[in-house]
Amino acid sequence: MRVLRGDYDKWEALNGPTWITIGFFDGVHVGHQSILAALRERAGAGTVGVVTFREHPAVLLRPEAAPLMLTSLEQRLELLESYDADVVAVLEFEQVREMEPAGFVSTIVDGVLNGVHVAVGMGFRFGHNAGGNEQVLAKLGEEFDFSVEVVDIMGGDNPVSSTVVREALARGDVESAAAKLGRLFQLRGAVVAGDRRGRRIGFPTANLELDPRRAVPQHGVYSALTRVADGTWHPSVVNIGVRPTFGGMTRVVEVHLLDESLDLYGQELHLEFVTRIRPERRFDGIDELVEQIGRDIQVARQDLAVHASNS
Numbered sequence: 407m408r409v410l411r412g413d414y415d416k417w418e419a420l421n422g423p424t425w426i427t428i429g430f431f432d433g434v435h436v437g438h439q440s441i442l443a444a445l446r447e448r449a450g451a452g453t454v455g456v457v458t459f460r461e462h463p464a465v466l467l468r469p470e471a472a473p474l475m476l477t478s479l480e481q482r483l484e485l486l487e488s489y490d491a492d493v494v495a496v497l498e499f500e501q502v503r504e505m506e507p508a509g510f511v512s513t514i515v516d517g518v519l520n521g522v523h524v525a526v527g528m529g530f531r532f533g534h535n536a537g538g539n540e541q542v543l544a545k546l547g548e549e550f551d552f553s554v555e556v557v558d559i560m561g562g563d564n565p566v567s568s569t570v571v572r573e574a575l576a577r578g579d580v581e582s583a584a585a586k587l588g589r590l591f592q593l594r595g596a597v598v599a600g601d602r603r604g605r606r607i608g609f610p611t612a613n614l615e616l617d618p619r620r621a622v623p624q625h626g627v628y629s630a631l632t633r634v635a636d637g638t639w640h641p642s643v644v645n646i647g648v649r650p651t652f653g654g655m656t657r658v659v660e661v662h663l664l665d666e667s668l669d670l671y672g673q674e675l676h677l678e679f680v681t682r683i684r685p686e687r688r689f690d691g692i693d694e695l696v697e698q699i700g701r702d703i704q705v706a707r708q709d710l711a712v713h714a715s716n717s
Contacts, residue, residue: 437559
């Protein structure tokens, strides 16, 4: 997959025609996937292109209300490639925020990508002050000789959107989030030094450092699959919370591998959440906590076995 980044004025225009979609695509959920599938069906062996932004526009326009991200840019690019995108144009929002819809289409859709067909979701807006919509895009399509398709990505009675996925994660409902993503929700983070308290009570954990702008499931204990640096996956229990039994105040994400004892310090781990086992709670002492961790591990093994059998 080809990725165009940086100053769009320096991008070399594509030679052949491109079937295009435009959006931020956080999470690349099943609605986004339906647009990509529609494009691939129309394009056949032709080029499917995606226009997106490095940062969510709200980061510049309404930073206090900017949503927590489901995916980093690199994850988005990986996912877009896996769902059959051939070229992705990554724009800096600051560079195009003042562009009127016609200028955006002339410069990016027609000029750089040589678009012959554009598919967008219902409610699509673009251009300066979100002045363009599906009707404006269709009129511009007539002017610049490309067709326009509006795809219902919301799912009718079972709505799908990045916001709905974030809401599911905020409830700890990782199974609902997975259904709308079409895959398990994934977090990535580097292993950093912790207080080694888990090791002292017999359950060593790796503490993850996360981008503070990432969406994280609600505090609690989860069954998960963990990918380590060598590419292998391991059944795991993940604790997210402040560790109230120890008087903690800062959120931590702790990963315990069920069947391995590995030195993970400094590695980037990929966590895929399967089920929520229980909410976070405070225990009266270490013995009670250790007993509960043992029960959590039993539940995690059962949940992961069911997941494996259904995969």
